[in-house]
Amino acid sequence: MMHLIKLELKKGKMGGYLWGSLITYAVILGFLLLIYLVEGPTQTEPIFQSNAEMLGLIDTLIRATFIIYASVLLAKLVIGEFQNKTMALLFAYPVSRKKLLAAKLSMVFVWTLANVIIANFLIGTIFLTVNANLGYVPDTISSELLINHGISVITNALAAAGMSLLPLTIGMRKKSVPSTIVTAVLLVMVVCSNNMGFSLGSIIAIPLSLAALGILLTLLSIRNIDRVDVA
């Protein structure tokens, strides 16, 4: 399995993935800083009431971005290989089809999970540091806040990683890249939308059950792969 993942990375060029992540972090950070620096100084209607709210927005934005990013990866690693017909090449190797697909999907899962956690850690730290100096958000950092936020980041990251597989089941039906990515965007719009502080994602059961659904449907779609014709 590790060997298969290594081969996938070789195929897609490892460096590309790392750069992709770094650039994404930079863009998210830039966007949030823009909000913070422009809206922060206005005292009448402060953009963030508390540190928890600030960190919450950071987390939401990161998850939304990486769920969509994951769908792009799925499109490339799975749907793209069907479209380029290289999947037929892979399926004619003496390697089980299930393992081949499992390697690809676990890459996407781990990649999303790791990125959501790392990005939260990096961007969160930067924000807390910046705020400690500028003080636009009038709040103190408590260890309780950090622990609570840490737990929620990790559960949400797991949920995001599971959900990130959902678009594949839709995209696989017609082996279509657009439908994979559009599904991810719709998913994000439902789960990560925020209406006056309320979000479907904040009821933790919803993202977690969507994650479970994502994993379940993916397993179901892999189950019969040995019987499928690959033209």
Next chain:
Amino acid sequence: MTEIIRTRLLSKTYDKADVVTNVSMKVGRGEIYGFLGPNGAGKSTLMKMLLNLVKPTGGEIELFGERLLPGTIEPLKRIGHMIEAPVFYEKLTAEQNLELHCEYMGYHRPGAIKEALEMVQLRGIENKPVKQFSLGMRQRLGIARAICTRPELLILDEPINGLDPEGIQETRSLFRRLCDEYGMTLLISSHMLAEIEQIADTIGVLDRGRLLEEVSMESIRKSRTEYVEITTTDVKLCAVVLDDRLGIRNYKIVGNTAVRIYEMTITQEELFKGLILNDVPVTAINRRHHSLEEYFLDLTRGGGQA
């Protein structure tokens, strides 16, 4: 075990359209098996079924003596293949593509890739991305990929498509070499009869999904192809002389000017002499043979009645 591929009543139906119907074929170890058939005869589908890419709707396949089931992967280690136009990871170089192939095949022999590229006469392009390759170069690279793991069985679908005449000749001798020197068994499909005629040991003729005939090239050459044609202005006299004086029975009068002898019981010199001495007005004597093309057209037109 002498048979590498064996199928029994193999069929494939897509949405009620029969693509392959009840094909029972045998490919023996160490031979070159030429798969002949017009476009859309089901050659590629059959080859994909052998690679387990397409699942049969009926019948069964045995590879290396073992039955191929939906999840079977073992025999794939021993097979090299190129189906239709070969596909590659376009952004990777020729060498990287072959490296990946060897990794997935679980084949590790230093120098294997270089050797395969040499064999197909692709030199100095190892580090070029495949997307810059021409059609002919892709085809060669596809063959290199198929042979670099030294498989026991090579399945090639239209391997000479897109090659120039020189390339075709090189490839032909490469196939012969792979068979003779490395003992590989080759299954090659083509719609180009002349090509198959020159390299195949056995041919299978496929038309509209059915295997019309499976026959060794040798027996085609022997049994149906050669005859001596005498062109004369007096076919009747010629026939009488052949019958009475020269003892030749197996001949046929073709039109008003020619007699074809299918079985020569005397030498050609004796034939000449006999005809001249008996005043048969001979204008020409030619040794001819039915080309595979005639044979093939006979078969496909006659719907298998040949």
